[in-house]
Each structure stands twice: as C-alpha cells, then as structure tokens.
Amino acid sequence: MTARPVTARPATARPATTRPARPAVDPELAALLDGMPDLPALSAESLLLIRPYAVGRPATVLAGRAVRRRETEVAAADGTSLPLTVRSPAEQDATQDAAPSGPGAPAVLWLHGGGMVMGDRFSQLDIPLEWLDALGSVVVTVDYRLAPEVTGTTIVEDGYRALVWLADHAAELGVDPDRVVVAGTSAGGGLAAGVVLLARDRGGPAVAAQVLVCPMLDHRSATTSARQFTGPGVWSLESNRFAWSAVLGAQPADVPASVSPSVAADLAGLPAAYLDAGSAEVFRDEVVDYASRIWAAGGQAELHVWAGGFHGFDALFPDAAVSRAARASRLGWLRRVLREG
Numbered sequence: 001m002t003a004r005p006v007t008a009r010p011a012t013a014r015p016a017t018t019r020p021a022r023p024a025v026d027p028e029l030a031a032l033l034d035g036m037p038d039l040p041a042l043s044a045e046s047l048l049l050i051r052p053y054a055v056g057r058p059a060t061v062l063a064g065r066a067v068r069r070r071e072t073e074v075a076a077a078d079g080t081s082l083p084l085t086v087r088s089p090a091e092q093d094a095t096q097d098a099a100p101s102g103p104g105a106p107a108v109l110w111l112h113g114g115g116m117v118m119g120d121r122f123s124q125l126d127i128p129l130e131w132l133d134a135l136g137s138v139v140v141t142v143d144y145r146l147a148p149e150v151t152g153t154t155i156v157e158d159g160y161r162a163l164v165w166l167a168d169h170a171a172e173l174g175v176d177p178d179r180v181v182v183a184g185t186s187a188g189g190g191l192a193a194g195v196v197l198l199a200r201d202r203g204g205p206a207v208a209a210q211v212l213v214c215p216m217l218d219h220r221s222a223t224t225s226a227r228q229f230t231g232p233g234v235w236s237l238e239s240n241r242f243a244w245s246a247v248l249g250a251q252p253a254d255v256p257a258s259v260s261p262s263v264a265a266d267l268a269g270l271p272a273a274y275l276d277a278g279s280a281e282v283f284r285d286e287v288v289d290y291a292s293r294i295w296a297a298g299g300q301a302e303l304h305v306w307a308g309g310f311h312g313f314d315a316l317f318p319d320a321a322v323s324r325a326a327r328a329s330r331l332g333w334l335r336r337v338l339r340e341g
Helices: 027-034 044-053 058-062 126-135 154-168 187-201 224-228 237-248 284-296 321-340
Strands: 067-075 081-089 105-111 138-142 175-185 209-213 272-278 301-306
Touching (some): 027 321, 058 126, 081 126, 105 154, 138 154, 154 187, 209 321, 272 321, 284 301, 301 321
Parallel strands (some): 105 175, 175 209, 209 272, 272 301
C-alpha cells in the first residue's frame, strides 16, 4: 500500500480573516472564565440589556467595613447635578500605614469603568476601598454621565468637576490637599488620565498621583493588542469601537487629549503615574505606550503588564493569584508615593 503524499498549505493560503496569534490567558483565570457565558460585543441593542447588570453593589463591598458615608451632589459645567458619594474610615487607627504626616488623610477620586457607556459610582468600588482600609484614605466617587446620552468632552469634564469639588471641600473632609490621587479602571482609568491632563493645563487642582488600571486611553483602536483581541471576550475590539463611537460619533476628528489621552502631544509635568494592564487584553499596547511617553517627557511612571491577565481580571476575579499580586503592587506603590509626597 502506497501512502498518499501530504502537501503542506503555503503560508500565503491562510484566510485573511484569521485572527492574529495572541498571548494565552493565565490558567487559573481561564478556568474561572470557563464558568461564565461569552459576552456579546456591545451594540445599541445589547447595551440596553447589559446596563442594568453593570452597576455596583455597595452593600456587598461595604459589608464588614467601618466606613462613614456621605451622599451629596456636584454641579457639572452645564449646571446638571451629578450624584457624588464620599466614604471615609469610621475612625482613624493609629497603626494604619497612612498615619498622617501632614494636615490630613490622603484622598482618592475614583472613576468607574464601563466603557463610558455603563456603570455607576459604585462599580469596582472594592478596589479603592482596599486603599481606604490600608491607608485611611477618603474615597470620592461620582456618577459622571454616560454616552451616548452625552458625548464629546462632557464625560471627562464631569470627572474634573468632581476633582474640583474634592479640592474645595478638603478641609471639611479632613483631607490633605497635597495627597489627592485620581484613579480609575478601564474607561475610568482613561478618564482619570484625562482629568489629570485638564488639571495640569488649567493650573489645578493639585494631584499627587494617578492610578490608571487597564485604562481606556486611545480612541483609534489601532494597536497590535487591539487587533489581537477580537470576538467574544470580556472586552473586545468590537466593543471598544462601539464605545468610542458612542462618545465621539462614527468619524471623529480633532479628538481632544482629555477625551483620548493617547493623542496628547505633551505628557510633561504630570503627577507620578501607576499603570497596569494584562498581556491578554485590548488595551495592553496603548498602556505601554502611554507609560513610555511619560518617561520620554521626563516624568515618573510605574508600569506592570500582568502575564495572562485579560481586561479587568482583578475586578472580576479578585482572589486569583495574579489578581492578588496586581492589587498588592498598586497598594505598595500608593503607600510609597503618599508617604513621600
């Protein structure tokens, strides 16, 4: 019997639609993801279905914490009232790492994720509450308005108004105005970067540090990592393009740096930055580029790319080993920066 020869398919015969090779997801995270249904790409229709499930659950993250809570409002630039929540330690423990070296406690303005199209001021709240527990920080969160109901610079301007409110009320909140951190995850990380750019360009309020967790920084979605992560997933290229089109329109032109920080021509004069991302996510390359450009401008940035991390891995599965490492790294950096500030 004669074996039939096998002819290898030439590389040029690969279909043009083949997805590029991409880094694998961490095995522990992959096993956890297997228990979840695939998330559809965002669209006008799916957004309406997903929004009710994308809100935070404050009762869950506050359980067992001795936290004071204050509800108030801040006026947006156009006069719209934006709900704002302040959380602070119920009592200051003298053993806390943040035992004040100055006139008050550190403060964090936390901007939530959700692609600028969903979520609320309680989303991903467990991340900054860990800093409240460990550092005695006051945490301020705001319901910035969402696209497509608002567009353009409105969303980042809402975040900036919350920073102004925090600075104006620092004394009554017991906050050290020289130790204010602007932080966020995903869309909130991009908004945090934009708020910090506005604060620099407008001469204040003062910001001591920025923490950009897997931030959404670039409306162009043109990096290698963006092209790698198409199809079903926690956050795909398709969802990213939909979210940016909701904010900017289908064919954006002259996008301000405060909205899409990656287009900023100048990253000099920014406060110390902590940036992280997973190796297996859409935003990986824009995050690496943003940190590199801060260094090129003479600034201070710490960058972590977590091997096998998908977008938002530590928010979704905080107890996974790589998630615990990511959270511990951010906390350690904040501890150093706030004590040195």
